[in-house]
Amino acid sequence: MEFSTFLWTTFAAFLTLCIFSFLYKDNPFYKFAEHLFVGLSAGYFAMILWHNGLIPKLMFERLDDGHPYFLYLDSTKPWYLIPAALGALMWTRFSQKYSWISRWPLAMYIGIGAGTAVPLEMRARVNQQLSAMMADINWASFFGHGNVNLLDPNSGLSQLIVFVGALCALIYFYFSKAHTGIIGGMAKLGIWILMIGFGASFGFTVMARVSLFINRMQFLDQQWIRGAHDAANPNYHWGYPVAFYVVVLGMLLYVFYELASHLSAKKKAKTGTAA
Amino acid sequence: MNIFDKMMSFDRRWVFLFLAVICVAAYVAGIRIPILAEPEVTSIFRFIDTLPKGSIVFVPMDYDPGSMAELHPMTYAIVEQCWRKEIKVLITALSQNGPGMVDQALRDIADSMKVPRTYNGVSYPAREVVNGVDYAFLGYKPYPAMVILGLGQDFRLPFPLDYYGTPLDSLPMMRGAHNYDDIACAINISGTNATDYWISYGQGRYGFKLAIGVTGVSTAQYYPFLGSGQIFGIMGGMLGAAQYEKLADNPGNATAAMPIQLAAHVVIIAFVIMGNVGYFMTRRQQKRQQAVGR
Numbered sequence: 001m002e003f004s005t006f007l008w009t010t011f012a013a014f015l016t017l018c019i020f021s022f023l024y025k026d027n028p029f030y031k032f033a034e035h036l037f038v039g040l041s042a043g044y045f046a047m048i049l050w051h052n053g054l055i056p057k058l059m060f061e062r063l064d065d066g067h068p069y070f071l072y073l074d075s076t077k078p079w080y081l082i083p084a085a086l087g088a089l090m091w092t093r094f095s096q097k098y099s100w101i102s103r104w105p106l107a108m109y110i111g112i113g114a115g116t117a118v119p120l121e122m123r124a125r126v127n128q129q130l131s132a133m134m135a136d137i138n139w140a141s142f143f144g145h146g147n148v149n150l151l152d153p154n155s156g157l158s159q160l161i162v163f164v165g166a167l168c169a170l171i172y173f174y175f176s177k178a179h180t181g182i183i184g185g186m187a188k189l190g191i192w193i194l195m196i197g198f199g200a201s202f203g204f205t206v207m208a209r210v211s212l213f214i215n216r217m218q219f220l221d222q223q224w225i226r227g228a229h230d231a232a233n234p235n236y237h238w239g240y241p242v243a244f245y246v247v248v249l250g251m252l253l254y255v256f257y258e259l260a261s262h263l264s265a266k267k268k269a270k271t272g273t274a275a
Numbered sequence: 276m277n278i279f280d281k282m283m284s285f286d287r288r289w290v291f292l293f294l295a296v297i298c299v300a301a302y303v304a305g306i307r308i309p310i311l312a313e314p315e316v317t318s319i320f321r322f323i324d325t326l327p328k329g330s331i332v333f334v335p336m337d338y339d340p341g342s343m344a345e346l347h348p349m350t351y352a353i354v355e356q357c358w359r360k361e362i363k364v365l366i367t368a369l370s371q372n373g374p375g376m377v378d379q380a381l382r383d384i385a386d387s388m389k390v391p392r393t394y395n396g397v398s399y400p401a402r403e404v405v406n407g408v409d410y411a412f413l414g415y416k417p418y419p420a421m422v423i424l425g426l427g428q429d430f431r432l433p434f435p436l437d438y439y440g441t442p443l444d445s446l447p448m449m450r451g452a453h454n455y456d457d458i459a460c461a462i463n464i465s466g467t468n469a470t471d472y473w474i475s476y477g478q479g480r481y482g483f484k485l486a487i488g489v490t491g492v493s494t495a496q497y498y499p500f501l502g503s504g505q506i507f508g509i510m511g512g513m514l515g516a517a518q519y520e521k522l523a524d525n526p527g528n529a530t531a532a533m534p535i536q537l538a539a540h541v542v543i544i545a546f547v548i549m550g551n552v553g554y555f556m557t558r559r560q561q562k563r564q565q566a567v568g569r
Contacts, residue, residue, distance in 0.1 A: 023288065023291045024288060041372055044371075044372055044375075045371045045372060048371050048372075048374065048415055049371070049417060052374075052414060052415050052416055052417070053416065053417050056435065056436060113420075116420065116421075116424065116476075117420070117475075120475045120476055120479050120480055121475050123475075123479050124474055124475040124478070124479035124505065125475065128479075128503050128505055129499060129503055131503070132499070132502055132503030132504070152314065158502075162502060197495065200495045201492075201495040201496070204491040204492060204494045204495055204511060204512060205491060205492050206491075206539075206540065206543055207491040207512050207513060207514060207536060207540070208345060208490050208491030208492045208512050208513075210298070210535070210536055210539040210540070210543075211344045211345045211491065211512060211513040211532065211536070212344045212345075213295075213298060213539075214298065214302070214344065214513075214532040214535050214536070215343070215344030215345075215528070215532075216344075217298065217299065217302055217535075218302075218528055218531070218532070221302070
């Protein structure tokens with residue numbers, strides 16, 4: 001690792017520690033890292049959109065003379081002017097007088113989006129899911145024939161659980177009849193099914209959050225700490241550990257400052273109570 | 276204040292500190308735990324493993340650095356498996372903050388290909404991976420739904436140029452590849468709702484074989500699509516990645532993280548039990564006090 005790369009790694013490690021400091025309480029280091037992240041993401045997104053969306057379609061096409069031209073259009077695709085004009089109309093939102101014009105591109109956008117989404121979403125999320133829920137239950141697997149692996153989604157037990165579970169969960173949301181008798185029992189089972197679903201989601205979410213922490217730990221150890229002490233690196237010199245210990249010392253000083261403030265506030269509160 | 280009241284008013288910062296200490300201890304200890312691959316992960320591995328040389332696997336990497344902890348290990352394991360088996364990889368990055376990260380990941384994996392390796396008893400020689408021959412990285416375009424529909428007509432429609440500015444027609448790999456009909460399968464690795472689009476607008480509209488690798492947070496919501504056959508495999512979070520690494524015999528960061536996950540989960544379960552005991556005992560005491568008051 002070159003020294004310049006290591007400095008960026010050190011900066012990334014510093015930002016990681018800044019973000020984790022929020023677990024103790026909100027502080028200026030966290031604020032700095034948060035604002036930097038938001039600003040960088042917005043700037044990066046704007047540039048990615050500019051270079052991947054607008055430039056290839058519309059602008060700054062270079063001609064043979066090597067000069068950039070604003071709004072030079074590929075003559076084979078003049079229809080690109082229509083979405084370009086509609087897009088430009090969105091900027092009228094900044095004018096109180098003409099902001100109504102922005103409804104035209106919005107209407108077009110929503111119309112295209114809804115027209116595309118409705119049939120495809122209906123098919124993928126409703127029809128195919130209903131069809132899977134109502135698949136013939138493989139009763140034979142209950143008697144040891146065919147697919148007897150109960151964890152397999154095509155086994156009879158899985159199919160029965162899916163059918164009964166979906167039915168009961170739907171009945172829980174059916175409010176046109178009082179939840180008493182059979183309906184009440186099915187609704188109760190529906191709640192259990194929903195709770196199991198939420199529990200599975202919660203378990204996965206815990207795993208996801210811990211994963212983020214582990215990844216940062218691996219980064220700090222494998223790239224930052226080992227990078228700072230990697231004497232086998234041909235570019236290694238005194239700057240590596242210095243950069244490392246500057247950040248560590250800075251963080252430790254902040255921790256001591258916070259502890260001192262906390263203890264002094266506690267002491268003051270105690271003295272005040274005693275008085 | 277009795278012990279149950281203390282349990283209920285426990286400062287959450289102690290939980291964070293305790294969890295951090297346990298995670299660091301498990302990381303330093305370097306213990307290993309067995310990883311069992313589930314059928315939904317195995318189906319993806321087996322499908323790729325049985326593809327003939329020269330097939331094209333489409334890997335849309337729709338995530339950004341925020342999800343790389345869970346999804347990068349999947350990317351590394353799948354892409355290296357494809358390249359070792361001389362399967363071509365077509366890549367997009369439909370998350371706006373992702374293209375630079377994906378480009379870096381491809382370079383890293385290409386570097387690891389320069390070293391001979393043995394996976395599952397099969398020796399693979401070192402080889403140079405060539406952009407345009409072994410893979411094509413198409414980059415980012417806004418509005419994933421429209422891009423996915425456009426790709427179904429012709430890859431060149433939303434992406435006339437690849438990420439590096441080369442026309443798709445001049446890439447040797449893309450000469451016979453026009454749309455989803457020319458790929459063996461798509462494996463969407465996503466940390467956003469782009470997976471929904473791949474299921475509804477991609478697989479739903481064009482019917483190609485689709486598998487997904489998603490973050491832990493969204494894993495549970497995609498299992499119904501596995502049961503209905505709309506996807507043929509699913510890798511959920513870091514666990515899914517570790518299972519894939521195990522199948523590919525290519526242990527990486529996900530495998531190394533599993534013992535830490537185990538330790539962290541034990542701690543969290545202990546705290547959940549502790550909180551619940553505290554809650555129920557406090558409630559019981561309050562009820563008793565109310566009964567005595569009457």
